[in-house]
Amino acid sequence: xxxxxxIPAALSVPEGENLVLNCSFTDSAIYNLQWFRQDxxxxxxxxxxxxxxxxxxxxxxLNASLDKSSGRSTLYIAASQPGDSATYLCAVSPYRKTSYDxxxxxxxxSLSVIP
Amino acid sequence: xxGVTQTPxxxxxxxxxxxxxxxxxxxxxxxxxxxxxxxxxxxxxxFEYFSETQRNKGNFPGRFxxxxxxxxxxxxxxxxxxxxxxxxxxxxxxxxxxxxxxxxYFGPGTRLLVL
Numbered sequence: 001x002x003x004x005x006x007i008p009a010a011l012s013v014p015e016g017e018n019l020v021l022n023c024s025f026t027d028s029a030i031y032n033l034q035w036f037r038q039d040x041x042x043x044x045x046x047x048x049x050x051x052x053x054x055x056x057x058x059x060x061x062l063n064a065s066l067d068k069s070s071g072r073s074t075l076y077i078a079a080s081q082p083g084d085s086a087t088y089l090c091a092v093s094p095y096r097k098t099s100y101d102x103x104x105x106x107x108x109x110s111l112s113v114i115p
Numbered sequence: 116x117x118g119v120t121q122t123p124x125x126x127x128x129x130x131x132x133x134x135x136x137x138x139x140x141x142x143x144x145x146x147x148x149x150x151x152x153x154x155x156x157x158x159x160x161x162f163e164y165f166s167e168t169q170r171n172k173g174n175f176p177g178r179f180x181x182x183x184x185x186x187x188x189x190x191x192x193x194x195x196x197x198x199x200x201x202x203x204x205x206x207x208x209x210x211x212x213x214x215x216x217x218x219x220y221f222g223p224g225t226r227l228l229v230l
Contacts (some may be wrong), residue, residue, distance in 0.1 A: 034218060043119075043205055044221040089158065102171055103148070103219070105158035 002027040002094050004106035012112040013080055021075040021109045023090035028068045031093040035064050035075050038087045038108070047088075048075070052095065080113045087111070117142065119208050119222035127228045133194040136225045138206035140187050146170075146212030147189040148219065149181060152203040161204075164189050165212045193227075201229045 003026045013019050023033070032051045036044040048057045048064040050073070056065040063076040073090055087108040094104065120139045128134050140147050149161040160173040164183035181191040187208075193200055203226050207219035 036221075041203070041224075041226065043121075043223040044207075046218045046220070049218045091158075102160040102163070102173055104160070105150075107157045 002030075002092060002104050004090060004092055004104050006088075006090060006106040006109050008109060009107065010110040010112075012114060014114050015080060015082060017080050017113075018076065018078050019080055019111070021077070021088050021111070023073040023075070023106055025071045025073075025092050025104075027094065028071055029095045030068065031095045033064075033066055033073050034091045034093070034103075035062075035073075036089045036091065038089060040086075044089065077111075080111075082113045082115050085111055085113050119206060119220050121204075121206055121222040121225050123225060124223065125226045125228075127230060128196050129230050130196055130198060132196050133192060134196060134227060135190055135192045136204055136206075136227075138189045138191075138208075138222060140189070140206075140208030141220055144208035144210050144220075145187055146209045147183060147187065148207045148212070149189070149191050150205045150207070151175075152205060152224070153199075153201070158205070161191065163212060170212065196229045198229050201227060203227075 005024045007022045034049045035047040038044050050057045050066040061078040066073045087110045089108045091103050091105045122137045146165045148163040152158045163171040167183045178194045183189045203224045205224045207221045209217045209219045
């Protein structure tokens with residue numbers, strides 16, 4: 001059974017710092033891994049999607065890496081800003097040849113960037 | 116393109132009542148997935164509909180049901196509400212759905228409070 005964990009559960013950093021969020025999953029048979037951002041009480045915004053054949057994806061100040069063999073992904077945020085404060089969730093899409101399977105989310109990391 | 120819309124945004128019900136939530140996907144998307152998000156359990160998959168058929172189902176009791184119409188709009192219904200059903204209900208849409216390389220686009224959610 002696929003399980004997704006995220007470390008740390010919460011993180012507080014001063015503005016301008018670079019930071020890394022971690023995501024681990026137990027089953028390497030995945031289609032893709034996705035990072036989302038969620039602002040309080042709102043829906044999810046997709047940040048980066050990494051296909052199983054890819055090692056990393058970049059978008060602006062964000063860089064996500066994927067190491068399927070070790071079951072890990074990291075989200076790197078450069079030069080953090082107060083507007084980056086949100087909960088960050090990773091989600092894996094399990095791979096099955098004969099049927100679709102549900103997307104599994106991690107519990108999230110709550111990020112607070114202090115001005 | 117307009118994003119995923121969900122109605123209503125907020126809802127208050129009492130135990131034993133039933134509720135129907137609505138989700139309109141992005142135009143052209145045929146897959147709609149529903150998720151429940153609570154502080155204790157995080158984001159959990161409820162079910163996915165694709166071309167009016169339920170394609171996948173999470174581990175929720177039969178009180179949770181859904182359907183999809185020919186225009187891809189989807190509704191989910193919860194009967195005999197319990198206090199523990201209080202949550203943010205999110206829907207997400209994509210063209211081909213889960214088990215593919217596509218990203219999902221999330222709506223803002225419906226906040227349900229059961230008293």
